[in-house]
Amino acid sequence: MAIYQTEAVVLGAKNWGEADKMMTFFTRERGLVKAAAFGCRRPRSPLAGGMQMFSLLELQLAEGQRVDTVKQCTLKQHYRKLSEDLTAMSYGSFVAEFLREFLPEGQPEPQMFSQLLLILSAFETRNPRVTALAAVYQLLEFTGMQLHYEHCVHCGREINGDAYFQQAAGGVLCADCCEAGMMAFPAELRRFILSLRDFDWSEAAQLKVSARLLVKAEQLLLSYLQSLLGRPLKSLAFIQQL
Template sequence: MASYKTQGIILKRTNLGEADRILTIYTKNKGKIKVVAKGVRKTLSKLAGHLELFCLTKLEIAEGRNLDIITGADTLKCFIKIRSNLEATNTAYYLAEIVQNLMAENQSHPEIFKLLDEVLEHLDNGQSKLLLAYFEINFLSYAGFRPELYHCLSCDKDAISKENYFSFHEGGLVCGECHKGDIKISDEAIKVLRLFLNRRISAIQKIKTHPKLAKEIENITSSYINNIYQKEFKSKRFLKTR
C-alpha cells in the first residue's frame, strides 16, 4: 500500500463504529482530506492524544481502498489557549467551517494552509476581533475570489477618493457612477483591506481603536464570503464579536 507524509490541521472529528474516527484535515500538501483513524478511541491507542481538534499534526497516511488511513501522528503545535476560551473556540469552529465548506478535497493550496496556521496562532495569543476579517479576505483571495481594490470593475477608472462602493456580486470596487445599490466603502476601509491582502496582519492593531471602521470592514468581508457560500455558516451564530 502506498503511503505519504504531510502536516495538517484537524478541522473536524466524527466517531465511526466503536473505536474509530473519521477526520477532516487541512493538509499542507494535499489540501483538504478525509481520513480514518483506526482504534483512536481506545485508551492504549498510540494515535490518541495526537489528533485533537485545531492542532497542527505531523501525519503518516496509508492509501486505503475507500478512505486513506492514518498510520502515524505526532502533534507539532496545539493551540491550548483557544480551547480554554469559549469565544476563541467558536472562532476556530467558524474558520474550520469555512475551509471545510468552500474547499474541495485533494486540492493543494499551501497558502491557505499557512494562513490558517497563522490565524490560529494569533487567535491563540488572544486576538479575535478583525482576525476573522483578515482570514476571510485572504482565504477568498487564495480560493479564487481576490477582490479588486484599485479600479472600478465596470469602467476601470482608478478608485477615486470618497466615492467607492463594494460589489459582492462583481467582487470588488465600483465607482460612484457605475454602482447599482452596492454598499458604500470608506477610503480607510479600502486601505486596510489592501494591507490585509498584502498579509500585513499587524494592521489589525491599528484599527482596534476605531470601532466604526472595524465594523465596516467586518461587515464587508463577512457579507462577501456569505455571498459566495450562499448559505449561512452554522458556527457563526455563536460568535459574539459578529
C-alpha cells in the same frame, strides 16, 4: 495500499462508530484531505492526543479507495488558546469551517498552508475576533473567489477615495460605473479591509481597529460568504452565543 507522510492541521473531527473519528485535515502537500482515524477515541490509542481541532501534526496516512486512513501521528504544535479559551476556539472554528467549505479536496495549497500556520499562532496573542476576520479575508485571496477593492471591477480604474460596492459584480466600482441601488463604499472602510487583507502576522503591533468599521467589514464578508454557500456558516451560531 500506498502510504504517504504529510504535515497537517486538524480542521474537523466527527465521531464515527464506537471508537473512531472521521477527520478533515488541511495538509501542506495534498490540500484538504478526509481520513478515518480508527480507534482514536479509545484512551490508550496512540492517535488519541493528535486528533484534536487545530493540532499541527506530522501524519502518516494510507490511501484508500473511498477514504484515507490515519496510520500514525506526531503532535508538532499545540495551540493552547484554541483548545482552552472559548472565545478563541469559537472564532478559530469560523476559520476552520471557511476552509472546509471553500477548499476542494486534494488540491495542494502550500502557500495557504503556511499562512494558516501564522494565523493559528496569532490566535495565541491577538484579539480572536479581529484575527478571524483578517484570516478569512486573507485566505479568501487563495481561492479565486476574492472580492476586489483596489480597482473598479468594470473599467479597471484605480480607486483612491469613496466608491461604490456591488457583491454580484465582485467588488468595488468607481463613480462613473456605479448604478442605482449600489452600496456606498467609503474610503475608510476600503482601507480598513485592505489593512486586514494585507496584515503581516510577523508585525509586533496589533491591528488598529475601529469598532464601527469592524462591524461593517464583518457584515460585508459574511454576506458574501452566505451568497456563495446559500446559507450562513454554522460556526456563527456558536459565536453569537458568546
